Amino acid sequence: MAVVERRQRLGGVSIHTGTIPSKTLRVAVLDELADGTVFANARDRGAELTGRLRALVGQTPFVHEVRGAGLMIGVELLDGAGQPVAAAGMADVRLACADAGLLITSTNNTIVLMPPLILSSTEADELAARREPWLGQ
Numbered sequence: 001m002a003v004v005e006r007r008q009r010l011g012g013v014s015i016h017t018g019t020i021p022s023k024t025l026r027v028a029v030l031d032e033l034a035d036g037t038v039f040a041n042a043r044d045r046g047a048e049l050t051g052r053l054r055a056l057v058g059q060t061p062f063v064h065e066v067r068g069a070g071l072m073i074g075v076e077l078l079d080g081a082g083q084p085v086a087a088a089g090m091a092d093v094r095l096a097c098a099d100a101g102l103l104i105t106s107t108n109n110t111i112v113l114m115p116p117l118i119l120s121s122t123e124a125d126e127l128a129a130r131r132e133p134w135l136g137q
Contacts, residue, residue, distance in 0.1 A: 038117050038118060039070075039117070041117065041118060041119070042070040042071045042117040042119075043070055045071060045115075045119045045120070045121065045123075045124045046068065046069065046070040046071045046072075046073065048121060048124045048125075049071070049073060049113070049115075049119075049124045049127060049128055050066055050067075050068060050073055052124070052125070052128035053066040053073065053075055053128055053131075054066045056131065061078065061080060061082070062077050062078060062079075062080075062085075063075060063076070063077065063078075064076045064077065064078045068113075070117075071113075071114060071115050071116075071117060071119060072112070072113075072114050073112070073113045073114075074107075074110045074111065074112055074113075075110065075111040075113065076109060076110045077090075077093070077109050077110070077111065078109070084108065084109035085109040086109075090106050090108075090109060093106065093111065094106055097111075100130060100132065101130075102127075102130060113127070115127060
C-alpha cells in the first residue's frame with residue numbers, strides 16, 4: 001500500500017490505485033480475453049511458428065532443438081563444432097537480433113521468443129523468415 005500511496009503523491013498512475021480508468025482498463029482486458037480467441041490464436045500461431053522453426057533442425061548445424069508452448073518458444077543453438085554457444089556468442093546473437101529489429105531474450109544457449117498473443121499468421125511467417133541474426137547468415 002505504501003508504494004501505491006507514494007505513486008499517487010508523485011502523480012504517477014498505477015492500475016492498483018482503484019481509479020475509474022484503471023478499473024475500466026481491467027474490465028476491457030478481461031472482456032477481450034473472455035471468449036478465448038486470444039488464447040486460441042496464441043496456440044495456433046505458436047504451433048505455426050514452432051513448426052517453421054523446427055524445420056531448421058537438420059538444415060543448419062546451429063539450430064539444435066526448438067521447444068515451447070504457445071507463443072513462448074525456445075530455440076537452442078550450437079556452435080560450428082556442435083557445442084552449446086558460449087555466453088559471448090549469445091551476447092553477439094542478441095545484439096545482431098536487436099540490430100535486425102528482433103527483440104529476444106536468451107538463457108544459456110537458447111533464444112527465447114515471446115511475441116504478443118495477438119500475433120497474426122503473416123507476422124509469424126515473417127518472424128520465422130527473419131532468422132539470419134541467430135544463424136549468422
